[in-house]
Amino acid sequence: MTANGIAEDTKDRPACAQPGWAELVEKIRLNEPAGLEELYRVFSRGVRFYLCRQLGPQDLDDRVHDTFIIVAQAIQRGELREPERLMGYVRTIVRRQVAAQIEDNVLSRRQQFDLDWGLAVKDTASNPEQAAIRHENQQLAARVLKSIAPRDREILIRFYLWEQPADQICTEMGLTDTQFRLLKSRAKARFGELGRKKVTKRLVPFK
């Protein structure tokens, strides 16, 4: 295991095998369609996942598309000097996209407030349908949480809600580090499993 939390084992796996960056960058630099296709194939899911997680699904396709255009154009302008840093470069562009979008949101909100013709504050509360769905999900989660063992529940709440560090949880609950990891892992698995069961039950009301 490296210090950065990535398990150390160097054999390739199809899921995240890294292509030859230098070759790929060269193809993009020469504006070869195969290079652009490969860039998209390698990064599209990751970029989409990252942007969606950070900004939500709104305008997602456009954002992913913009990101690839920025990356491809930058490479063609020769801005990526070290092809093996392509992955880091893509990450930088994606992060900039996220930062720019957040900045835009702040600015547009401020501009809305500057309008002199009455105060228009967007109602950010959920609509009744969303609120009902959220409430139902919350109740389901509460039921699942209530149904797991008290010690498992305590670990999950301390860890996820109160964000207590592992040391504190271990001290206050009288656990060793290993016990804590095992219990937490078991609690998460149990929580997920019961949640799935409850959802399935709800979806199949008739037998």
Added chain:
Amino acid sequence: MNWYLLRKDGTAVEFADNRHATDEALERYSMDRLAGPELAEFEEHLLLCRVCQDRLAVEDNVKQRVRDGAELLLRPSTAVQWRLPVLAWSSGLVAVGLLVFAGSQLPSLHRPTAQPAVMLLQTTRGTENLTLAAAPAGRPLTLVLDLTDLQQFSAYTLEIVDAGGHPVFQSSGSPQNNRVQGTLAHGLAAGFYFVRAYSPARELLREYALTVRR
């Protein structure tokens, strides 16, 4: 074919045939606790690795569900017996993602004390769970801003503006444990506010939406 190493409880821990994020790294990333080179390495891996994307989605989901469920269970009005220390928390999310929790102990919620309600302002991701968080109106309020991912300074200015953009509160403070806080002795009137964090050079670093309700 993908081969996973499975623990006794059936949880995939790490993979025998490649480099993948550990459970711990995933959890820390999901909770915005990775920074610096660690964060860079993780995100670069994440951009390429479908397996870790899926694992992170599951981790995010578990985290959110636990928070949702616990919030409901720990509400003072919910008569649930707990083995946990008697702490009551109110939580919710504001606009772009504001996690709020009351840090006072359960009995104090029922006492007319002047103890401030403590609210932790954090950014969260996505549109999931955009419930408005509400601070109690007219009650002393301590706002704690999470500085994760922000440029480090020796001091930050905290400003609160009302819905019309008019400043109603300002204070400066030094960060501790990557957080900076400000206390409003008389709290805020009910309404909609924005909480802003500035650098010493008055550069806007982050903004949160805040609702105060009676």
